[in-house]
Amino acid sequence: MASRNILVINCGSSSIKFALINEDHGAATLQGLAERLGSPEAELRWQQGDAKDSLMIPDADHRAALAQLLPRVQQAAGGALHGIGHRVVHGGEQFTSACRIDAAVLEAIGSAAVLAPLHNPANLQGIEAALAVFPDLPQVAVFDTAFHQSLPEHAFRYALPESLYREQGIRRYGFHGTSHRYVSQRAAEMAGLAYDDSCWLVAHLGNGCSTCAVINGQSRDTSMGLTPLEGLVMGTRSGDVDPNLHGHLARTLGWDLPRIDRLLNHESGLKGLSGLSNDMRSLEQAREQGHAGATLAIEVFCYRLAKSLAAMACALPRLDGLLFTGGIGENSALVRSKTVAHLQLLNLKLDPAANARCVRGVSGTIQAEGHPRILVVPTNEERQIALDTLALLPN
Missing domain, CATH: 3.30.420.40 (ATPase, nucleotide binding domain)
Known part of the structure; x- marks a missing residue:
């Protein structure tokens, strides 16, 4: 055929x-x-x-x-x-x-x-x-949300009255599911492991960012929640903030909900921290030139990413590897290096030469010898969508 x-x-x-x-x-x-x-x-x-x-x-x-x-x-x-x-x-x-x-x-x-x-x-x-x-x-x-429907209830429920979940559907849903599924499958292939017997921490890093714990081909926890605003620092999204920030801004500045939503979704993240750009490439160049805002934005981004990955590790029975993907994850050796440096408790360590080599579509292992596996895996959400579509067509 x-x-x-x-x-x-x-x-x-x-x-x-x-x-x-x-x-x-x-x-x-x-x-x-x-x-x-x-x-x-x-x-x-x-x-x-x-x-x-x-x-x-x-x-x-x-x-x-x-x-x-x-x-x-x-x-x-x-x-x-x-x-x-x-x-x-x-x-x-x-x-x-x-x-x-x-x-x-x-x-x-x-x-x-x-x-x-x-x-x-x-x-x-x-x-x-x-x-x-x-x-x-x-x-x-x-x-985007389908892959995360395997989250256990203790991972997807918020500590809110049950009626808000039962009647309004307020819970953690997660996003980037197509990417998390694709790269965890590819990682298993690259490592010679069976996908249904493998455990991964995944960092999808682009203008939108999320982490995920994948166990035996199923999502068990993820950093995004009811909306894509929860979790990591992103290009223009704040990620996690104090839930009472809305009330504080309303009381002290008189801001309404649309203004606060605009702040958190479009004026924050790397752009807000740096005062310069939401583009990691621009921020890395500015950092090299001594730009304080760009330097701070990168430091916060990497520390918060490492905190999230460490939290995701709670869901894993073992760790077969840490995966980096997405535009930043696949191309920023600096972000990978700074993030892994915060994860010494998980015994993670990079090989600097291998890390520098994996950019512009180059995949591969980047861990130092004798340390747990770390992989750069280019994502391909379009191909995963195509494969999912083909699976539902008549033969």
Whole structure:
């Protein structure tokens, strides 16, 4: 049977990130971004191999952008497109794995929008547009939260009145599940271990960051919670703060909830600490030039990351390895070095030369000889979504 092609779509409120994945090839056949949708500056950009191109699509909405994308996808796929996989941020407690999209699934995604008001409506908009443009193709929803539905109750419950959980669904859900699952599987392969008999600490570090404890292929704890704001210091998100900060800012500065939400989600994290940027590459350059804010931001980021990894270790019966992934995790030897330096109690130690070598897509082991395994594992969420989609298609 000829190898199959899956179009992976990740929709934001004014953007569509896409990749055409062939089941027999690691790299995307075609990938790109439609951005600034709904505005006169709307643009479709794509790359196939080394060739890059773009097209202005003024005032295009999601459906119009997908209609422009369709012939390019069909051509790149040789006319054989077998299905579409959609990234959906929040599946609530209803979805523990990927599923074929039907009316009931659409309704459930909409119902979960109260838990992810910035993400699920946009994901739903993209799905509805794709269903209109590709009505005859099987379409699958893959949820960021699904991998973490294996958390035990003592890990996912907040210390709040039970009615808030039973009636409002207020609990820890976790995110980045597709990435945590992909890299822990890859790590098991790289280490020659059975995935269903392996234990990993995973650090997914990008503009959004989270840690996860993966035991025998299942998530047992993770740093993000009800929303993606909980946990680590991130690009512009604060991560954990005193829960009463909201009340303090309201009383002392007169700030309302939207203003406080904007502070915690868009003005904090690396950007807020440094007063400079949310980009780790820029901060590392500024640190080398003596910028105090950049230096502090990196120190706080790494210390808080190490604290979270140490906490995640509580869930593990043993440690087969610590994994770094995501844009920062895969490319910042400095962040890996500073983080591991805080984890001496777990006997973790880096080989400086190996650590320096693992950047720009290079994977491998970076631990010092005689110390527990530490791996850099590039993530590939698009491929994982494609594989999940293929698994639900008829043979």
